[in-house]
Amino acid sequence: MTYKSVNPYTNETFNEYQNASSKEIESALQMAADLAHTWESESRSKRAEILHTVANQLRAQKSSMAEIMTQEMGKLIGESEEEVSLCASIADYFADHADEFLEPTEIETTGASANVLKQALGPILACEPWNFPLYQVMRIFAPNFMVGNPVILKHASIVPGSARKIAQIVEEVGAPEGSLMNLFLDYDQIGEIIADPRITGVALTGSERGGKEVAKAAGENLKKSTLELGGNDAFIVLEDVDKDVLYEVAPAARLANTGQTCTASKRFIVLDSLYNDFIKQLTKAFSQVKMGDPMNRDTTLAPMSSEKAKTKLQKQVDEAVAAGATVVYGNQSVDLDGQFFMPTILTDITSENPIFDQELFGPVATVYRVHSEKEAIELANNSQYGLGSVVMSSDLKHAEKVASQIKAGMTFVNHGWTSLPELPFGGVRNSGYGRELSKQGMLTFVNEHLIYTVEK
Numbered sequence: 408m409t410y411k412s413v414n415p416y417t418n419e420t421f422n423e424y425q426n427a428s429s430k431e432i433e434s435a436l437q438m439a440a441d442l443a444h445t446w447e448s449e450s451r452s453k454r455a456e457i458l459h460t461v462a463n464q465l466r467a468q469k470s471s472m473a474e475i476m477t478q479e480m481g482k483l484i485g486e487s488e489e490e491v492s493l494c495a496s497i498a499d500y501f502a503d504h505a506d507e508f509l510e511p512t513e514i515e516t517t518g519a520s521a522n523v524l525k526q527a528l529g530p531i532l533a534c535e536p537w538n539f540p541l542y543q544v545m546r547i548f549a550p551n552f553m554v555g556n557p558v559i560l561k562h563a564s565i566v567p568g569s570a571r572k573i574a575q576i577v578e579e580v581g582a583p584e585g586s587l588m589n590l591f592l593d594y595d596q597i598g599e600i601i602a603d604p605r606i607t608g609v610a611l612t613g614s615e616r617g618g619k620e621v622a623k624a625a626g627e628n629l630k631k632s633t634l635e636l637g638g639n640d641a642f643i644v645l646e647d648v649d650k651d652v653l654y655e656v657a658p659a660a661r662l663a664n665t666g667q668t669c670t671a672s673k674r675f676i677v678l679d680s681l682y683n684d685f686i687k688q689l690t691k692a693f694s695q696v697k698m699g700d701p702m703n704r705d706t707t708l709a710p711m712s713s714e715k716a717k718t719k720l721q722k723q724v725d726e727a728v729a730a731g732a733t734v735v736y737g738n739q740s741v742d743l744d745g746q747f748f749m750p751t752i753l754t755d756i757t758s759e760n761p762i763f764d765q766e767l768f769g770p771v772a773t774v775y776r777v778h779s780e781k782e783a784i785e786l787a788n789n790s791q792y793g794l795g796s797v798v799m800s801s802d803l804k805h806a807e808k809v810a811s812q813i814k815a816g817m818t819f820v821n822h823g824w825t826s827l828p829e830l831p832f833g834g835v836r837n838s839g840y841g842r843e844l845s846k847q848g849m850l851t852f853v854n855e856h857l858i859y860t861v862e863k
């Protein structure tokens with residue numbers, strides 16, 4: 408049995424789930440295909456109403472939804488609640504904007520009329536990670552529900568209770584059966600589903616390991632895919648930064664969600680003159696966190712999501728130190744039973760260090776000293792990844808100029824990473840391809856169907 412709910416604060420296993428049977432998979436695929444067919448001749452307005460009800464239901468069930476997420480992957484209860492609120496706004500956003508985004512586009516041409524219709528592609532598979540158990544699902548479900556693409560969900564094996572609850576909420580509000588179907592699948596079953604002719608595309612958010620396998624299966628079967636993968640996001644501190652803003656933004660940019668965010672700032676790149684002060688202030692902030700029960704609202708740093716995640720991070724830090732990195736703060740064991748990792752600051756990381764271009768998925772910051780803005784930009788771009796990034800400067804034009812030179816899908820100026828329904832989310836290089844959320848995200852699994860008409 409691979410699908411298990413294990414509380415990373417108590418280490419208690421509180422639920423286990425059987426994998427889906429072949430019969431259940433076949434039934435889900437057929438239900439998805441039938442529903443896609445029904446939706447082809449139905450207006451979107453009914454689905455908009457249902458999606459608003461999903462949003463309201465999420466708000467009504469905020470506590471119970473947030474609780475299961477915190478129990479399964481350990482995030483602070485306040486963070487879980489914020490995630491539920493954000494997801495309700497994502498549902499509302501796509502319900503409100505679908506007609507506008509899916510409006511046919513007229514193209515100017517000579518001697519004919521040309522229009523591009525935005526039509527549903529059909530059922531899709533969504534493979535999602537555990538770090539934002541509800542948000543990752545809503546990014547795919549809400550736009551595709553409005554487009555008319557039923558979604559089969561394969562959620563991460565450590566958040567099965569959250570996966571079930573999300574599907575239940577969608578069902579409870581009266582969405583047609585098959586709109587969002589949660590299946591506990593193994594990797595072979597994922598391959599079989601992607602190969603099935605009734606599936607038209609696959610979206611994966613997760614690691615490169617999972618991304619490569621799923622993209623390979625999609626390629627072999629000529630299915631459209633999107634990959635939202637990891638990052639090694641740079642946080643550039645320019646000399647004209649407002650220090651109050653800097654020290655408010657920097658610690659949270661690394662530690663929110665216990666550092667387990669794809670767009671968390673992982674490499675802090677600081678100009679010479681500010682370097683010592685930055686290290687001092689980051690150390691101060693990291694030493695003030697309060698680790699403990701994520702259900703307790705006084706706790707400010709939650710455990711990591713699982714023993715596996717903590718062990719992997721510790722191995723990376725050990726390798727970094729063995730290769731010459733300096734531990735400025737942290738990297739000591741925490742006297743609590745859960746999967747806690749002490750916030751840690753590493754410096755002196757050379758380009759030969761094994762972690763130089765690895766994603767550290769937890770509360771570990773690496774800090775680099777640079778001597779010029781050019782060097783800062785070059786270091787930021789010296790990565791296999793290109794997901795997010797942050798530029799800190801009180802001169803906004805200056806910051807935006809630097810931001811435009813970073814090879815990433817998203818750059819935030821004077822603000823840590825953020826996600827809102829209207830903002831496109833995604834990366835370049837090994838951080839993946841495609842975008843989720845916003846109009847761009849909604850058009851991913853859409854047939855942009857050209858109708859070219861000549862009057863004769």
Ligand code: NAP
Pocket residue numbers: 534535536537538561562563564565594597611612613614615616617618620621634635636637638668669670766768794832833834838839
């Ligand atoms: P993961 O191990 O790749 O898992 C993601 C999903 O893919 C899970 O449902 C997982 O199932 C499945 N999966 C994993 N390996 C697979 C394979 N070989 N074949 C088919 N499916 C496979 O990633 P994770 O550790 O859960 O998530 C953390 C990663 O996600 C980080 O790298 C983070 O940066 C990235 N992330 C990216 C974004 C973004 O938008 N760019 C957002 C959030 C997270 P199992 O759980 O059953 O293994």
